[in-house]
Amino acid sequence: MSTCTLSRRGAEAPASPIRALAGLARAAADRGLTVHGLNIGQPDIPTPKIMIEAYRAFHDEVLAYAPSDGFVDYRQALADWYPTRGGVRRAIDPDDIVVTTGGSEALLFAIAAVADPGDEVLVCEPYYTNYGGFSHMLGVEVAPVTLSASNGFQIDPDTIETAITGKTRALILPTPGNPTGTVLSASDLERIAQICVERDIFFICDEVYRDFVYDQEPGARAASLLDVEAADEHAIVIDSVSKRYSACGARIGWLITRNSELREAALRFGQTRLSPATVDQYAAQAALQVPESWFREVNAQYKSRRDTLVEGLRHIGLNVPTPEGAFYIAIPLPVEDSDAFCRWLLTDFEVDGETVCLAPLGGFYSTEGLGHNEVRMAYCLEEDVLQRCVRILERGLKAWPTR
Numbered sequence: 001m002s003t004c005t006l007s008r009r010g011a012e013a014p015a016s017p018i019r020a021l022a023g024l025a026r027a028a029a030d031r032g033l034t035v036h037g038l039n040i041g042q043p044d045i046p047t048p049k050i051m052i053e054a055y056r057a058f059h060d061e062v063l064a065y066a067p068s069d070g071f072v073d074y075r076q077a078l079a080d081w082y083p084t085r086g087g088v089r090r091a092i093d094p095d096d097i098v099v100t101t102g103g104s105e106a107l108l109f110a111i112a113a114v115a116d117p118g119d120e121v122l123v124c125e126p127y128y129t130n131y132g133g134f135s136h137m138l139g140v141e142v143a144p145v146t147l148s149a150s151n152g153f154q155i156d157p158d159t160i161e162t163a164i165t166g167k168t169r170a171l172i173l174p175t176p177g178n179p180t181g182t183v184l185s186a187s188d189l190e191r192i193a194q195i196c197v198e199r200d201i202f203f204i205c206d207e208v209y210r211d212f213v214y215d216q217e218p219g220a221r222a223a224s225l226l227d228v229e230a231a232d233e234h235a236i237v238i239d240s241v242s243k244r245y246s247a248c249g250a251r252i253g254w255l256i257t258r259n260s261e262l263r264e265a266a267l268r269f270g271q272t273r274l275s276p277a278t279v280d281q282y283a284a285q286a287a288l289q290v291p292e293s294w295f296r297e298v299n300a301q302y303k304s305r306r307d308t309l310v311e312g313l314r315h316i317g318l319n320v321p322t323p324e325g326a327f328y329i330a331i332p333l334p335v336e337d338s339d340a341f342c343r344w345l346l347t348d349f350e351v352d353g354e355t356v357c358l359a360p361l362g363g364f365y366s367t368e369g370l371g372h373n374e375v376r377m378a379y380c381l382e383e384d385v386l387q388r389c390v391r392i393l394e395r396g397l398k399a400w401p402t403r
């Protein structure tokens, strides 16, 4: 027998709670059930044709590496896009951008560049679980500030300030949030950035859902850390084509920082993994031509889905907050163990051949014992399907044996 053992890091790597139920969902589908996947943020909106065409138009004879920080033409096009159509007020230098393999790699590079093993990054829980996954890979601890469903998972800048300790190297915050849908106002974003500057920690602002805000005027986007000049030395913005263009498979993201040392560190990480994908960058560059009207239509569609889902959930007696952006809703359920409930929905329950796959929220918290009555739903499905999902959930809650 082999005496080779895994590293502790490898052996203890957390499994994604978002994908944890995938096997049960597959088994339910194999039994002939229709399983509505509300567990994963895979947009169903068709990817813009201009992007798909760009893939088809690739005819180079050699599929070569790209530069480690991305094609300069693409970085220039991104820098041009933000202040013109991306709703950012301040100019961006293409050299402040490092193109990565999805926003995921941008997060990995950002955390690796600012925190050493044993250091802490501050997050607001429930948080996007991969903040924990990447931190774990790097030996970095996650320190949580706990939000509450009772006030719509609002983020209080003062609470963040109080949670900063001598070990904190960075704050990681998404706006709009996953899994909460919380959108930071420009003034709260500025205040939080100011706190990070005063306490001399980095602010990794995850803006991959910035285009999806529902309670502002049409065409609005969530406030961006790129507009907070006073934080330039402390700010790292994470962005991606995945959600913006319904193009999760393109695996193109980037980080933006005006801190040249940070940018240099990210570039060196980029050199280690050689290059982001070549053809996907061409397609992502083509996507920058997608007109504003497309975003407005997509936003209107998600808003309508959000409203349908929130109304439906309230109608069945659930006390749910209204998410202000992204396409997730985190909700408390009248069950003690949402993980067991979500499994049961897949193994032992159906309504006329249909069931739902939800994401239990326990894994989105690092404080033991929290989130065990909560689930996340992604509203990336048509409205009539969402309505059916609410009915299935209602019946499931009534039939749940250990309720």
Ligand SMILES: Cc1ncc(COP(=O)(O)O)c(C=O)c1O
Pocket (backbone or CB within 6 Å): 041, 101, 102, 103, 104, 105, 128, 174, 177, 178, 206, 208, 239, 240, 241, 242, 248, 252, 253
């Ligand atoms: C909050 C948040 N940040 C970053 C990502 C990473 O996305 P990608 O690597 O596809 O760009 C996701 C994906 O779901 C996300 O929800």
